[in-house]
Amino acid sequence: MLLIKTTDKNFKESFEELLGRGAMDMEHVASIVGTIIKEIRNEGNEALKRHIAKFDRWEVRFDEDLMVDPVDMKKAYDALDTDLREALHLAYERIKNYHEKQMPKSWIDFDKAGNTLGQKVTPVDRAGLYIPGGKAAYPSSLLMNAIPAIVAGVDEIVVTTPTPDNEINHLLLAAAHLCGIEKMFKVGGASAIAAMAYGTETIPKVDVITGPGNIFVATAKKLVYGDVNIDMIAGPSEIGILADTSAIPEYLAIDLLSQAEHDEMASSILITPSLEQAEAVREVLYMELSKLEREMIARKSIEERGAIIVTETMDEAIELMNKIAPEHLEVMTANPFELLPKIRHAGAIFLGAFTPEPIGDYMAGPNHTLPTGGTAKFYSPLNVENFLKKSSIIAMSEDGINEIGEACALLAKTEGLTAHEKSVRIRLK
Template sequence: MADANDFSIARLNATQADFDARLDALLAWDSVSDAGVTQVVAEILQAVKSRGDDAVVEYTNRLDRRQASSMAELTLAPELLQQALEDISPEQRQALEVAAERVRRYHERQHQASWRYTEADGTVLGQQITAMERVGLYVPGGKASYPSSVLMNAIPAKVAGVDELIMVVPAPDGELSSMVLAAAAIAGVDRVVTIGGAQAVAALAFGTESIPKVDKIVGPGNIYVATAKRAVYGQVDIDMIAGPSEILVICDGQTDPEWIAMDLFSQAEHDEQAQSILVSPDADFLVQVEQAMARLLPDLQRSKIARESLAKRGALIKVVDMDQALVVSNRIAPEHLELSVADPESLLPKVRHAGAIFMGRYTPEALGDYCAGPNHVLPTSGTARFSSPLGVYDFQKRSSIIMCSPQGADVLARTASVLARSEDLEAHARSAELRMLESKQD
């Protein structure tokens, strides 16, 4: 039986003088890769940009231990996706289909439609909503199997109306996950190419002889993938530069301590940089949760990873009351926020910054990762202050519509003329003035 000394987790008190400094240190995370990674990625991007398919095949063979002679050998036939769907167990297929239907149903409510209105003088103003033409989806491969990420990235794109969705997934030593391929079949992925790393990002961003250039690249990857996505932004759009997974739980002290311990573990087991924080006004409850964590941690399959995550970036934070808890939460702007309290609705209006909000004692973050319906691609590292979960709107573009009537042009031209001449842009002014009704009469 383990005791509390077998693992460590920071204890903070929001009323102490050094709290701000300690919290800043706890939250610090550098999303910028080192110079060595940046140089390697730059070389790969340039090689793919200049040599296309040949460079992609070369890097794939070298880094993923493949023996392909062409891109055709790295591209999966559509029937292989359907075969994967048949090969997985009935329970796995049902779980994927249930999750996909819930994700699709939720995201259909996000679909934005074009709109316009007509002013009194006949001028028409509005906005035309169109889907992106082609999107690239990066999926980790090999032993890492994340079929849920396929659903969360592909389904909103398809709901938005994206014409073609190209999925890239590395297959080191030729190893592929049947669950990932089955998820791609269910989500409606159009093409799957078994490449990964910076070379896959480059192929999607620049286009090659075999892979057309996409409009946007979404999906998680390692530091080389993240660095490549950052480098090609501007050539194409990207979803985000994602940091480590994180959870913040606000609890009133009345939830089962073991439930909360496992909720914290659900993020800590991701990787050593993941962050799990519990905030509560109940000092005794914080102790109970710490004891539960010590008791449960040894039996966790990924206990070594979780232990290091908790020691490096985890924390139990004592606050005065729920108001202070929300102040702390809004400062952290967590990716996942659990409101494990009796009346979560009363706290919700005070939540300013959070990627996803899980309300009540019976709503663990893990349900949102897989099948609740809302997207699990969320802003991390405090970026919830200014960004939002991935959604249908991320795959749609908005174009303004302006159609002036003769009377409307006359009115607007008078204003535009004054403003244009104040900026010394004569052609702008004269272009507008030519539309004035009195100008035509002259």
């Protein structure tokens, strides 16, 4: 694992290289994905079936086969061990509780002239959730995507998930039952995104598509953006940790590894003003690494994309972390809340020794769908607003328009728009 100091001669170059971590080369898949989208738009279910036969290796004989039977969701839910079912319920409740606090209200505001201005908040009619399947089936992703849509009040929620060899993860089915999902379709990749963006005979067109996926899914989301809304374009997972000497090296090491085990492309970066801490963490990390079930994946991620950076001060550490803008940021210092005002860019911020990042993946309540690759500089975590949109409300009184109408007509005239000018002027006394 790379260990560098900000005082190193070539630090700037090494750091720049780290910053390039999230770059995804979408261009080389864009034409493949573009073709897939066109086929779905032109041929609908026929193309879907062909893509499923090719990528997931099973034959869709009837259109109905595309859909998961809600009875199977209930069966999977009923068959869960009690402790697993309770864990799922606990997660559901905590996530729901947090997202309810995000709900914005429609508002109106009045002035002395009798005008009313405001903002109406309305859920989208239909949301489409993409949930990875097969080996990387994460039932928690279903909860994290469905619950904000449910809280937002979306009428119809559509789920797509790939089912390689026509097999589907049972915990995913159980989670779908818990979320009350009625429309879940067995299709993945760019085909699923295109089907939700434009609709097919079986899969309804949605207004917003959210959810994680590989480079094909990310590229498809980018290509359909504008015809529907999307949450974000996400890449490999990341963790950044800010730590001082108060942190326990074993905690830091295993937290770094918990990102690394996700994906060879995942990146785990510790920044600390303490060289001693840095070296201690590195030592424990390699001990823990060899004990992991997913050791191979984690090792590649740590070797190729992991780093420990030693700074001169904590302020310098924070400054570097803001440049990285990590998806997950752990603040493992003696007084983590004190650093919060200085932290500008991170998807989710985990404060203190008892807040390991994985608690946020499942249970804490906030969403685990987070901006990656530095996009926390402009994207937010998935939240209820992704499933809502606003309309401005304007109601002028007769006094109100007389008060500001002349000024308005003047600006319209100056911009050369005389019908605009007249539309205001005919209302004036």
